[in-house]
Amino acid sequence: MNSRTLAIYDTESGYAKGLLQYINGKQNIPFKTVCFTNRELLVEYLENNNPDILLIAAEEMSMEIDKSSAKKIIILSKGSIPFDYSEYTSIYKYQSMESIIRSILEILADDCQKQDFLEPERDRAKIIGVYSPINGAGQTTFAITLGEVLAQKERTLYVSMKEFSAINKLTGERSQGDLSDLMYFYRQNPQSVSIKLQAVIDNIHGLDYVPPLTFFQDLRNIESKQWADLIEKMALSGLYEIIIVDLGSVLSNIFQILDICDTIYTVIREDIISKAKMDNYEEFLLRNDNDSILQKTIKIKLPAIDEAENMGEFFEKQLWGKIGDYAREISKNVAW
Structure with missing residues (x-):
């Protein structure tokens, strides 16, 4: 993935090196990073290299840097930038480092969208679908907890395709993008969707x-x-390595999503109504030549969900409670 280069230049050495260390500690960042706190060393580097992005403190910009070999210059701003360089893209310097990375990835994604860009396809991740025709069966709680368990061993992504998701409310996160943004970008430039994905997760x-x-x-x-x-x-x-897709019934054709899944976990319950719904679902699949979906479906019966005193503790409570123990048993059967 590290086919591009990000160069950082800021004479505030603690900040520059801290940002470098933070970026290098992130997984799957699509560029290698170099850092400079000395102008002469930066200029020497630019004479022999063409970094894809130069992230530079606003007060360090100059005509020499402006005419350098950097393909794109992004200015780290403390709130304002010199008038001569006002046309450059800027990022506020004193926000969280995570937000800075997201902003860089968003800019990189936008640039990819404006040009032909081919990202090589790699080994396909295992796609796990979680779906139940029975409402209120604990499906989402299981899907997220299973994802947390699997993420302890392999890089795992959770995608909610339910009409109403609880995850943002329960985590308290305010996202800078969502699944709709990812779909919009995919429609514009399917070959570089991984850049946008990293910017929104x-x-x-x-x-x-x-x-x-x-x-x-x-x-x-x-x-x-x-x-x-x-x-x-x-x-x-x-x-x-693993993508978990949490599916609802509002999709126009849910079976097209289930068809691409390698394994499908379907939550069941023992009451009469739930059994009748499950019977109807299975009969529908058979009548419509979707028996392949049944063949890769694993029925699961969940233990009781642990109560939590507040939203912020809910997922942690499940991870180390009965659902978490159950998910750890399930995870033993997931082929890596």
Whole structure:
């Protein structure tokens, strides 16, 4: 993935080296990073190299840097930048380092969208679908907890395709993008979707997740085939070994998504109504030549969900509670 170069230049050495260390500690960042706190060393580097991005403190900009070999210059701003360089893209310097990385990736994604860009496809991630025709069966709780467990061993991504998702409310995260943004970008430039994916993902207990849709109508208004293609493209990005897709029934054709899954976990319950729904679901699959979906479906019966005193503790409570123990047993059967 590290086929591009990001050069950082700031004479505030603690800041520059801290940013370098933070970026190098991130997984799957699509560029290698070099750092400079001395102008002469930077100029010497630029004479012999063509970094894709030069991230430079506003007060360090000069005509010499302006005419350098850097393909794109992004200014680290303390709130304002010199008038002579006001046309440059800028990022506020004293925000979180995570936000700075997201901003760089967003800029890189936008640049990719404006030009032909081919990202090589890599080994496909295993796609795990979680779906139940029975409402209120603990499906999402299981899907996220299983993802957290799997993420302890392999790079794992959770994608919610349910009409209403609880994850942002329960984590308290305010996302800078969501699944709709990812789909929009995919439509514009399918070959570089991994860049945009890295710009929008959030994380909970080591599990990366795509922030859910703000307007669930997009699930129905966009053809399921396009959603399936987007998931396949994410699976081929090389960023993850496992992708968990948490599915609802509002999709125009949920079976197109289930068809691309390698394994499907279906939550069941023992009451009469739930059994009748499950029987109808299985009969529908058989009548419509979707028996291959049944063949890769594993029925699971979940233990009781542990109560939590507040939203922020909910997922941690599940991870180390009965659902977490159950997910750890399930994870033993996931082929790496």
